[in-house]
Amino acid sequence: MKFTKEQIRKAMTCKTVDELLAYAKSEGIEFSREQAEEYIAQLGERKLTDDELDQVAGGWLAVECNCADERGGKNK
Numbered sequence: 001m002k003f004t005k006e007q008i009r010k011a012m013t014c015k016t017v018d019e020l021l022a023y024a025k026s027e028g029i030e031f032s033r034e035q036a037e038e039y040i041a042q043l044g045e046r047k048l049t050d051d052e053l054d055q056v057a058g059g060w061l062a063v064e065c066n067c068a069d070e071r072g073g074k075n076k
Helices: 005-013 017-026 033-043 050-056
Strands: none
Touching (some): 005 017
16 A cells, blocks of 8 residues: 555654554554554654655555564564
8 A cells, every 4th residue: 555645744643543543544544453553663753754755655664673573583
């Protein structure tokens, strides 16, 4: 799914999982609660630069984290 810069900016203003889920629903975007929780956790206080917004406007933003993956390893 492709996201617009405006959708990304608005999603980044969401402070809670419920707020993000409500916004996604209003845009016709299907997010599971688990996906929304992961997004909120990864986003934290991070703000994207205009160049980063340009890069993710056509796809999904991958944020590096030190989360354990499903196999017990580390994601990067």
